[in-house]
Amino acid sequence: MSTPAISPLTEVSAAVVENAGRYRESFVSATPFKHVVIEDFFEPSFAEELLAEFPRFDPALARAEGGNTGGKAVNTNISRISPAYRKLYSVISGKPFLELVSRLSGIPDLILDPKMFGGGTHENLHGQELDPHVDFNYDEARRLHRRLNLIVYLNKGWRDEWGGALEIHSNPRRPAENRIASYTPLFNRCVMFETNEYSWHGFPRIDLPEELRHLSRKSISIYLYTENRPAEEIAPVHGTFYVQRPLPAHFAPGYTLTEADVEELRRLLIRRDRWIELYQKMELDKNAEIAETGAYVQKLLAQVRAPLTGYALEERPAEGLYGGDRWVASRVRLWIQPITPVTQFLVRGFRPEWAPEAQVKISINGAAAARSSIRGEFEISARLPRAIPEPFQLEILTESEPGWAAARGDDRDLAFLLSEIRALHS
Numbered sequence: 001m002s003t004p005a006i007s008p009l010t011e012v013s014a015a016v017v018e019n020a021g022r023y024r025e026s027f028v029s030a031t032p033f034k035h036v037v038i039e040d041f042f043e044p045s046f047a048e049e050l051l052a053e054f055p056r057f058d059p060a061l062a063r064a065e066g067g068n069t070g071g072k073a074v075n076t077n078i079s080r081i082s083p084a085y086r087k088l089y090s091v092i093s094g095k096p097f098l099e100l101v102s103r104l105s106g107i108p109d110l111i112l113d114p115k116m117f118g119g120g121t122h123e124n125l126h127g128q129e130l131d132p133h134v135d136f137n138y139d140e141a142r143r144l145h146r147r148l149n150l151i152v153y154l155n156k157g158w159r160d161e162w163g164g165a166l167e168i169h170s171n172p173r174r175p176a177e178n179r180i181a182s183y184t185p186l187f188n189r190c191v192m193f194e195t196n197e198y199s200w201h202g203f204p205r206i207d208l209p210e211e212l213r214h215l216s217r218k219s220i221s222i223y224l225y226t227e228n229r230p231a232e233e234i235a236p237v238h239g240t241f242y243v244q245r246p247l248p249a250h251f252a253p254g255y256t257l258t259e260a261d262v263e264e265l266r267r268l269l270i271r272r273d274r275w276i277e278l279y280q281k282m283e284l285d286k287n288a289e290i291a292e293t294g295a296y297v298q299k300l301l302a303q304v305r306a307p308l309t310g311y312a313l314e315e316r317p318a319e320g321l322y323g324g325d326r327w328v329a330s331r332v333r334l335w336i337q338p339i340t341p342v343t344q345f346l347v348r349g350f351r352p353e354w355a356p357e358a359q360v361k362i363s364i365n366g367a368a369a370a371r372s373s374i375r376g377e378f379e380i381s382a383r384l385p386r387a388i389p390e391p392f393q394l395e396i397l398t399e400s401e402p403g404w405a406a407a408r409g410d411d412r413d414l415a416f417l418l419s420e421i422r423a424l425h426s
Contacts, residue, residue: 009100011046011091020103027105027192032170035193036104037183041152046084047188051154053082054218057123071128076120078220085121092222101224104192107147110224113139117223124164124217129205131271132172133242135195135223137235144225145234149201150192153185154218160184163207164217166191169200175246185217195223197235200243239282244272306332310423311339315391322412329413332396334421341387344424345369347380347396351416354408358400358415365392374398374416387425394421 009017016023016038027036042050055075062073075081079089091097098110113119117139124130137146151166158164170179183191185203193199206217248264257265304321305314313336320332328349336342351358351374362370362382370382398415405414 009091009096011043011087012097012100013040013043016041016104017100020100023104024106027194032168032179033194033196033199034105035168035181035191038104038190038192039186040188041190042188044188046087047152047154049084050088050220051156051187051218053084054123054154055081055121057125057216071125072130073123074118074120076116076118078116078120081121088220098224101148101150101192105148105194107194107224107226109226110148111144111226112222112224113142113144119221119223122217122219122221124203124206126206126208126213126216128217129163129245130202131242131244132167132169132200132202133240134197134200136239137195137197138237139225140237142225144227145229146195146223147226147229148192148224149195150190150222150224152188152190152220152222154187154220155185155215156187158185158187158217161207162209163204166201166203168193169202171198172200172202172243172245185219196233204245242275244268244275306334307418307420308334308336308423309420310342311425312342312423313337313339320396321418326417326419327412328396328398328415328418330398330400330415332415332418334394335391336394336423337391338389338423340425341389342423342425343384343387345382345384345394346420346422346424347382348378348419348422349374349416350377350419351375356401356404358398360415361397361399363395363397364388366395378416 023036023038027034030036041047055073057073058075059069059073061075062069062071078085080086093112093114098112102108102110118135135146135149138144139146165182165184168181168183170177172178183189193201203217208215245268247268248261251261304317304323306318306321307326308314315335315337318332318334320329322328345362347360347362347370353376355375357373357375360370360372360374360378360380361368362380364382364384367385369384370380372378372380374380396415400415403411405412
């Protein structure tokens with residue numbers, strides 16, 4: 001008799017593998033966005049190992065977005081935590097697991113971020129909360145779209161009144177219309193959901209009884225990516241967007257604030273102000289980066305060289321040339337140093353047939369040397385009155401209907417495509 005093949009996914013519950021199709025149906029039909037809850041996700045003994053070897057809370061791994069130490073520790077380097085977590089990393093990065101998750105979600109060709117940026121083990125202490133948010137949508141370094149969050153919870157006996165339940169929101173920016181689905185973070189429960197521009201999720205503040213505040217909310221977060229995603233789902237690259245929680249429901253006309261209410265208001269305002277401060281800093285940093293990049297681009301554009309051939313050099317970068325696509329503006333100036341005395345120039349280029357006819361005037365040191373109408377391919381000869389051995393200025397002026405290129409989506413001052421400026425010497 002042949003030996004039965006050992007499943008490559010012995011750490012995942014066999015029931016999950018067998019019922020993948022049913023879970024996928026639940027996933028794709030869920031609202032307000034695709035998600036599914038899977039109980040007993042890992043094989044029971046493996047889940048127990050992961051709980052037993054869960055890392056101790058490390059303040060060094062509890063840096064919040066604002067840079068301060070908070071009550072949430074994230075350990076992304078799970079393969080170094082313990083043998084069980086080394087095994088977990090091997091499982092989730094393997095092809096069988098990724099293919100299983102594709103079957104569960106209907107999303108093909110999933111990829112694990114090997115650095116597990118933002119993922120790994122998550123531990124949240126008493127008082128910690130997570131405002132509703134939409135995750136960042138693109139890994140710019142690896143050019144991958146973020147597609148799926150898979151979270152497995154490791155909390156035995158967790159009670160609803162302790163808070164910390166995963167909440168899925170329809171639209172937290174409209175509190176009166178917002179609909180919330182809530183999932184208690186129970187041991188070995190998996191919640192998997194698609195990440196998109198409206199996959200709002202978070203959890204309310206953890207409020208443990210005083211005698212149980214040695215406990216914490218533990219989970220393992222696995223984020224998966226794809227090289228492509230449907231065109232209708234693609235949005236500009238962005239970071240994580242947060243929405244602050246609304247005022248508690250009991251804040252209503254006629255209600256008298258208690259001392260605890262005032263403290264809650266103070267806490268909410270401090271949180272909101274800190275987020276405003278963070279977003280202001282992000283805008284300043286981004287604008288500084290844009291300004292620095294713009295200055296660098298302008299420097300490069302200032303160094304654009306003309307397609308000059310013959311025995312002549314440019315003394316300095318030309319004016320009126322656009323870098324990259326060979327278009328020139330209505331006024332072009334070149335400063336030319338002859339190697340051998342120049343007697344004539346040939347200017348070759350192309351002006352689209354759909355553009356209105358234009359007049360080109362070529363001058364040497366301010367004196368007219370040639371004039372011609374252009375449309376389509378052209379060559380203009382500009383003969384100099386004498387052979388010029390010393391540096392001089394060549395100017396090309398184009399007179400045409402202003403803004404003619406804007407109808408084709410280009411707002412630049414365009415004259416023609418410059419192919420060559422050839423210096424002749426006889």
